[in-house]
Amino acid sequence: MPHAILPIIMVILTLGFLVFGLRSNQQEDQVQERISNLSQRERQKKAPVSRKKQLESSFESRVLFPFAQMIFDRTQSIIPLSNKSWVKSKMMQAGYHKASFPKIFLGFQLLFTVVLFSMLFAFTSLFGKVNGVVGFIISAFFGLAGYGFPMLWLMQQAQKRQEGIQKSLADFLDILVICVEAGLSLDVAINKIINLKTVRTSTFLREELIHYTRDVSFGRARKDALLDMAERTGVDDFNTIINAIIQSYDMGTSVAHTLRVQADSLRVKRLSKAEEKANQVPVKMVIPIYIFLFPAILVCIGGPIVVVFIDSIGTIFSNMKLGS
Numbered sequence: 447m448p449h450a451i452l453p454i455i456m457v458i459l460t461l462g463f464l465v466f467g468l469r470s471n472q473q474e475d476q477v478q479e480r481i482s483n484l485s486q487r488e489r490q491k492k493a494p495v496s497r498k499k500q501l502e503s504s505f506e507s508r509v510l511f512p513f514a515q516m517i518f519d520r521t522q523s524i525i526p527l528s529n530k531s532w533v534k535s536k537m538m539q540a541g542y543h544k545a546s547f548p549k550i551f552l553g554f555q556l557l558f559t560v561v562l563f564s565m566l567f568a569f570t571s572l573f574g575k576v577n578g579v580v581g582f583i584i585s586a587f588f589g590l591a592g593y594g595f596p597m598l599w600l601m602q603q604a605q606k607r608q609e610g611i612q613k614s615l616a617d618f619l620d621i622l623v624i625c626v627e628a629g630l631s632l633d634v635a636i637n638k639i640i641n642l643k644t645v646r647t648s649t650f651l652r653e654e655l656i657h658y659t660r661d662v663s664f665g666r667a668r669k670d671a672l673l674d675m676a677e678r679t680g681v682d683d684f685n686t687i688i689n690a691i692i693q694s695y696d697m698g699t700s701v702a703h704t705l706r707v708q709a710d711s712l713r714v715k716r717l718s719k720a721e722e723k724a725n726q727v728p729v730k731m732v733i734p735i736y737i738f739l740f741p742a743i744l745v746c747i748g749g750p751i752v753v754v755f756i757d758s759i760g761t762i763f764s765n766m767k768l769g770s
Contacts, residue, residue, distance in 0.1 A: 510554075514549070514550045514551075514553030514554045514557060515546060515549045515550050515553055516553070517553035517556055517557055518549040518550070518552045518553035518556070519549070521556055522549075522552075525552060525556075529552075530548065530552070533548050533551055533552060533597075533600070534548045535680070536600050536601065536604050537551060537600065538677070538678045538680075539604040539607060539608060539678065539679065539680040540600060540603040540604040540607055541603075541607055541650065541653065543657070543678070551596065551600065554596060555592075555593060555596045555597070558592035558593070558595070558596060559589050559590075559592040559593040560589075561592070562585075562588045562589050562591065562592035563585045563586065563588065563589030563592070564585075566581075566584055566585040566588045566589075567581060567582065567585035570584055570585060604680065607650045607679075608679065608680055608681050610648040610649070610650045610651070611648060611650050611651045611654070611679055611681050611684060612681055612683065612684075613648065614647050614648040614651050615651070615681070615683055615684060615687075615712065616709070616712050616713060616716055617647065618639065618647050618651060619687065619705065619708065619709045619712060620709055621639055621642075622635055622636070622639060622705060623702065623705045623706050623709050625638060625639065626701055626702045626705055627702045627706075632668075632691070632701060633659065633662055633668070636655050636658065636659060637659050639655065640652060640655050640656055640659065654675050654678060654679055655675075657675065657678070658671050658672070658674075658675045661674065668695070669692055669695070672688045672691060672692055673688065673692070675688065676688040676689070683712060683715070686708070687705075687708050687712075690704050690705075690707075690708050691704060691705070
């Protein structure tokens with residue numbers, strides 16, 4: 447009898463565990479179903495809001511930028527790698543730090559090239575009175591212009607930003623030296639300079655410093671953040687200062703002394719550049735003087751002489767007529 451009870455108990459326990467497992471799976475399925483229903487409701491609620499945000503955004507961000515990025519994705523195999531790296535570097539130097547900006551720029555560049563070439567070729571071929579070769583040459587010229595003008599614009603934007611950083615670099619370095627010599631660390635001194643409203647720091651340099659403090663606060667190494675900031679600006683003097691600061695930290699020397707040396711060197715270099723530009727002024731003034739000032743002086747000096755000469759010639763001819 448005891449041998450018969452043990453299998454019965456095992457069967458009852460097995461059935462009990464089976465029923466418990468089925469009930470728990472059923473409850474879990476109900477929970478998952480309820481979670482999926484709630485998430486679907488949240489997506490349905492957020493869909494009109496996201497659609498409203500998309501409609502409120504600008505036409506460029508909704509249509510033009512995605513279209514240009516799509517063109518880049520379709521034609522990126524024909525774009526040279528050197529051109530991609532050059533555009534990416536110049537976009538960073540111009541202040542466009544998002545990863546999608548180089549793709550958008552290259553897409554617009556290809557779009558302008560194809561559109562200008564196609565429009566000019568169609569116009570010269572269908573409505574023009576020139577032959578096919580001349581029309582193709584004109585269209586190719588405008589296509590190259592459509593390819594080159596965006597690059598010129600990008601170079602101008604990068605140069606404008608670099609000049610702004612270069613002009614405010616000396617004042618920023620002087621204030622940084624004062625803060626570091628007063629006992630502040632480099633990161634705290636930079637953060638203090640950013641928050642000072644009376645400091646004559648350019649907007650571009652302030653943006654780079656804010657980017658640097660954000661990277662450091664997110665846990666990035668100081669050396670990597672400094673090198674990244676130097677690469678983003680592309681200013682040689684700023685790159686020299688960053689390398690000197692990194693070398694000072696690596697060698698364990700005084701950062702304040704290094705910044706003081708760099709400030710003196712930058713001030714001397716700034717004075718030499720000013721003297722060089724001042725020495726170039728007389729040479730640059732030669733052409734305007736010859737074009738605008740010299741003809742006016744010539745008229746003032748030679749005008750009366752010409753008038754007297756004409757009067758004398760008239761008097762001689764009148765006397766010759768009277769004598770005859």
